[in-house]
Amino acid sequence: MYFGKADVNTFERGSSREFLLSNGKGGYAFSTVIGANTRNEHGLLVVSGEKSCVPTVYVSKVEETLFARNKKYQLSTNQYKDTVYPDGYRYIQEYEEDPLPTTLFVIYNIMLKKTVFMPKGLPCTVIKYELLTSQDRLQLEIRPLCAHREIGLTCDNVSFEADIAKQVLSVSGNGCQSHIYATRGEWTYKPLMFENLMYTRSESSINGKNMENLWSPGVLSFEIGEGEAVYVAISSEPMQLDESKLINMEAETIKWVKNKTKRAPTQNVLIASELIKSASNCIKELEDGGATAISGYPSLREFSRDAFISIPGLAKAYGDPIIGFKVLRTWLARAKECGYVMPSEMDGMNKKPKIAAADCGLWFIYAFSKLMDQAGNISAMESWWDDLKRLVDKYIEGIPELDLVCDNDGLLDIKTRNPERHWMNGVVDSKPVVERRGKLVEINALWYFVLREMERYCDFMEDENAKKYGDLADRVAESFPSVFWKKEGYLKDWVDGNESDDSIRCNQILAVSLPISPLDPERGRSVVETCWRELYTTYGLRTLDPHDDKYKGRSEGRQDQKQKARFRGMAWPWLLGQFISAFVKFNPDKKNIVQYFIKPFRAHLRRGCIGGIAENFDGSMPYLPHGDVVSILSVGEILRVIYEDLADL
CATH class of the missing domain: 1.50.10.10 (Glycosyltransferase)
Incomplete structure (x- = not known):
């Protein structure tokens, strides 16, 4: 399933197409191909809670910013009440699922490939960033947006805390914990509230709201060069991860998907x-x-x-x-x-x-x-x-x-x-x-x-x-x-x-x-x-x-x-x-x-x-x-x- 530039070159076209991944145990990742959440059911990591069968949105999405030649390029896309900002969908050249959801960002002679997958049976979503072409080493910043609430609700009243230990960022709030690990980079505690994100296609809103405030604990920064790859793993449970484990997870997930x-x-x-x-x-x-x-x-x-x-x-x-x-x-x-x-x-x-x-x-x-x-x-x-x-x-x-x-x-x-x-x-x-x-x-x-x-x-x-x-x-x-x-x-x-x-x-x-x-x-x-x-x-x-x-x-x-x-x-x-x-x-x-x-x-x-x-x-x-x-x-x-x-x- 391949989508070219003409399929995603406007917000309306890109946000009308959604991807869905699951881990076979009730956990899922669900969003639009341009990364803009348009439903309160969307989320990068959604897992069924212990107290009920109602799934919990742990991390709603991540904001991605690329720095190249003294310029900043925001790759993510969000919809607010009166505007779409940033409009990173403009940099998407193609999206395909063969066999995993993959997005190719192209900025002049820079090609950055992003792949998302969920390992079988694990409450975990992994994002792989791979720099295919670039004359220079680049810097990439990843900022997670946390929700910690059941689908159908919004997280406006959730109080969060964050802790950074051994390259793992742990976020606590509303009785939940999110754990974010990367194979490279440093975390900077820089809390920020993203206010009034709008969901125009929500199906199961319980509190009648179609806007949400999401909390971000900080920024992960790392350098990446041509031919290199960096993994970012988001989990609802503490996990011992390293690059070799994540590479094996990716290979096993591809095998699992193909076997289906x-x-x-x-x-x-x-x-x-x-x-x-x-x-x-x-x-x-x-x-x-x-x-x-x-x-x-x-x-x-x-x-x-x-x-x-x-x-x-x-x-x-x-x-x-x-x-x-x-x-x-x-x-x-x-x-x-x-x-x-x-x-x-x-x-x-x-x-x-x-x-x-x-x-x-x-x-x-x-x-x-x-x-x-x-x-x-x-x-x-x-x-x-x-x-x-x-x-x-x-x-x-x-x-x-x-x-x-x-x-x-x-x-x-x-x-x-x-x-x-x-x-x-x-x-x-x-x-x-x-x-x-x-x-x-x-x-x-x-x-x-x-x-x-x-x-x-x-x-x-x-x-x-x-x-x-x-x-x-x-x-x-x-x-x-x-x-x-x-x-x-x-x-x-x-x-x-x-x-x-x-x-x-x-x-x-x-x-x-x-x-x-x-x-x-x-x-x-x-x-x-x-x-x-x-x-x-x-x-x-x-x-x-x-x-x-x-x-x-x-x-x-x-x-x-x-x-x-x-x-x-x-x-x-x-x-x-x-x-x-x-x-x-x-x-x-x-x-x-x-x-x-x-x-x-x-x-x-x-x-x-x-x-x-x-x-x-x-x-x-x-x-x-x-x-x-x-x-x-x-x-x-x-x-x-x-x-x-x-x-x-």
Whole structure:
């Protein structure tokens, strides 16, 4: 992924492109390619704190100043309320990620290369400065800007102290410590407050502020000559570092990053390799050897549904389903804590599972089924079997915590208007953005798939419950079309007694995209054609037919209007993945068309967070991205399509 001068020669162009690194343990570095932080979620070193899952921004960024031939050149860039200063982006000639984020500054005949990386598993970010060309030895000054606060906040009231010992600068404040080490140079204690730095793109501001004051303890100064390199390491823990260790860290990090993409497919290799890098930033290894998934950046939430939908694609891309099974094991343990009701998310503040959505347990079985197919070893079922039955039997018995019952017709019925029970969970002024209740189309499509899979697994395990699941699946197969089918050729979104939502919505695509469908081929084809005609856009399926009176296709205006747009017209890439699978199922002779559904993301990967896919897009022109700049849902589903539906092209 390469960007030339024309891509970064203005603040607007450079600040619209972001890079993301992670250490695989929940720590990350996240900023724009020109080094200007535009979100309070940005930071050069961000690590999850001990007291909560909410990440803490330790060092926000560093200011860099180059001295050459009695002149001073400020290489960094900041945005303030009324100005951009300094404007170091003017000296950037190129930015690329091959395999690490690298920026080349060019000032006349001086070429200075800056590389940023995070070693695997360490709460540490390393910056390498390498002088490629210069007739003279130069002086470089590095000034760190410290935050020591949780994302979503600002550090205006934090009191700092600094200590310099054995070439290590240690900064204390707000119960945190930052440690900054360099392979060369001297520290000068010269405290300075950088006031009113502006964040124009913050997504999760808790205190409502978009400006921040950052404290700097002093300056690191060192000389550097042509062909020389200097490392600066920033850590949230004391570390014994020297130049040889940092050189080895760099080599090991490059190897680690390259290994992530070594199994990338030959088809769409560029887009797949970039997506795998982004996906890997969303996988978090746990101390017990397990793993979990972060739903996206900058939201940094743990949603089980997002994990279960995306894991099949991520595991396929990694070439090994083990990482997927690790994530499932983590969530299964959480479900056991909740009496085998699958939690929908982890509360970031108290690290407790939250029960809210009715479909998470069903998506768990979907992910498990996909991973078992990838593994090709159904004999591994035994260690999971009792837990799978208890998860599914909960749905048959009814789940009071979710206001859910299994009706006499075999369909799942949600006896509440609470939007938390389904994925269209937006709320404005205490009212659901989309009112849904009763029998929901996508939940019952999933339910039918789950029952058929359980019937299959029972046969393999020689379990006497095969008939129970099979008979119930037969009832669902009979009830589903009679309840949801519209003679106009599509499916109702929900049905509650004599009431229903007959608008054309995206949720119906799951009734045909899942490997097992409750619809006959004729009706299935009609659903695909309707979704293609009415809901398809460049980057996803719209959440509502644009001809509907409630349609709101663009995220614009007041915050409440933006929230409404998410589920009343905006397009979601993860639904495009489901649409593509359905399209291929009913149009096997048109597989070559699928590549045209994927190609637009090649351009998108160069905008927003480089190599990632946003959470959602406007459903109407100009189809701007919104939400998380890297969404595990979006990335995982597009990867799944590349591997499953483009595999033989």
